[in-house]
Amino acid sequence: MNPLEDKLREALRRKAAPEGFSERVLARTRELAGPPVKFWDRLRAFIARPTLRWAAIGLCLVIACSVAYRARQEGQRREGEMARVQVKQALRIASVKLNAARRKVQEINRGAPQSSL
Amino acid sequence: MDVSCKKIRTSALMTLFGVMLAGTFSLTTFGEDPRLDIKNLEALSKKASEVVDVNLDGPLLKLASKFMTDEDDREGLEVIKNLKGVYVKSFTFEKPSDYTPADVEAIRSQLQAPAWSRIVSVRDKREGETTEIYLMTEREGGKVLGMAIIDAEPTELTVVNIVGPVDIDKLSQLEGKMGIPRLGEQTKEQKPAGHHEKP
Numbered sequence: 001m002n003p004l005e006d007k008l009r010e011a012l013r014r015k016a017a018p019e020g021f022s023e024r025v026l027a028r029t030r031e032l033a034g035p036p037v038k039f040w041d042r043l044r045a046f047i048a049r050p051t052l053r054w055a056a057i058g059l060c061l062v063i064a065c066s067v068a069y070r071a072r073q074e075g076q077r078r079e080g081e082m083a084r085v086q087v088k089q090a091l092r093i094a095s096v097k098l099n100a101a102r103r104k105v106q107e108i109n110r111g112a113p114q115s116s117l
Numbered sequence: 118m119d120v121s122c123k124k125i126r127t128s129a130l131m132t133l134f135g136v137m138l139a140g141t142f143s144l145t146t147f148g149e150d151p152r153l154d155i156k157n158l159e160a161l162s163k164k165a166s167e168v169v170d171v172n173l174d175g176p177l178l179k180l181a182s183k184f185m186t187d188e189d190d191r192e193g194l195e196v197i198k199n200l201k202g203v204y205v206k207s208f209t210f211e212k213p214s215d216y217t218p219a220d221v222e223a224i225r226s227q228l229q230a231p232a233w234s235r236i237v238s239v240r241d242k243r244e245g246e247t248t249e250i251y252l253m254t255e256r257e258g259g260k261v262l263g264m265a266i267i268d269a270e271p272t273e274l275t276v277v278n279i280v281g282p283v284d285i286d287k288l289s290q291l292e293g294k295m296g297i298p299r300l301g302e303q304t305k306e307q308k309p310a311g312h313h314e315k316p
Contacts, residue, residue, distance in 0.1 A: 079180060080183055081184055083173060083178070086177075086181070087182075088193060089169065090205045091196060091197070091203075091291055093171075093277060094264075094266060095288055095292050098266065098285065098289045099289050100268075101237045101250055101266075101268075102237075104239040105239060108239070
């Protein structure tokens with residue numbers, strides 16, 4: 001055997017781990033992982049992402065605009081319906097009074113004694 | 118160059134302003150505005166047992182016409198098509214003395230010639246009823262600019278003011294349509310639904 005082979009065998013020889021090695025590795029792993037994260041913290045972190053924040057703001061704006069638009073449409077519809085009722089009412093009164101006067105004139109023309117034009 | 122441009126612009130603006138002012142002056146001073154001032158009648162609301170108050174200006178009439186889509190509304194729509202305003206005040210009183218001739222006179226005094234012409238005046242002395250119909254027409258062309266109806270009965274006073282080119286024939290033909298009863302079908306209790314006030 002040549003000296004190189006001896007050196008290699010010596011270097012690759014199986015050695016037992018030093019005392020307390022596995023405990024130290026586990027402790028270090030626990031340290032790196034940190035304390036367990038709560039659900040709310042995870043959610044808060046998720047919400048705090050800027051993209052998500054902007055998306056939420058955008059969605060809120062869209063909802064607010066659509067609610068405002070619908071309210072405006074509803075207000076206009078109500079106002080229009082009210083105006084329609086008023087128009088019919090005004091036309092009713094005007095038409096009835098106009099025709100009443102016309103009838104009275106016709107009565108007078110026919111010679112009704114109690115009226116005078 | 119700039120100065121002359123400014124001068125031209127200023128003089129054009131002044132001319133436009135002058136024309137607008139003259140237009141307003143001619144409309145108001147010479148009584149060519151078919152809109153009547155019927156605010157004095159508002160005081161009667163307190164005395165009346167029933168009040169019908171309709172105030173529809175141009176934009177409201179346009180809005181209403183958008184909603185008059187029923188087949189039944191078609192003829193009414195034709196009547197209001199080009200109108201600029203419809204104003205009605207109708208009061209029903211408990212006692213005959215609840216309104217005075219002065220209340221009516223305040224309206225009648227606005228309906229003076231040559232702007233207005235009374236086309237119908239019916240006075241029933243026995244019933245104490247007076248109905249007057251006035252028209253405002255264009256001096257040239259005779260186009261109707263507005264109409265006013267004053268109907269004064271012992272316990273009822275109605276003033277109708279229509280602003281704009283109203284077709285009287287179409288208006289009178291509405292009777293029996295659009296829920297408008299023919300005369301004789303209407304009783305005193307049958308007041309139109311809607312803008313009623315009962316104090």
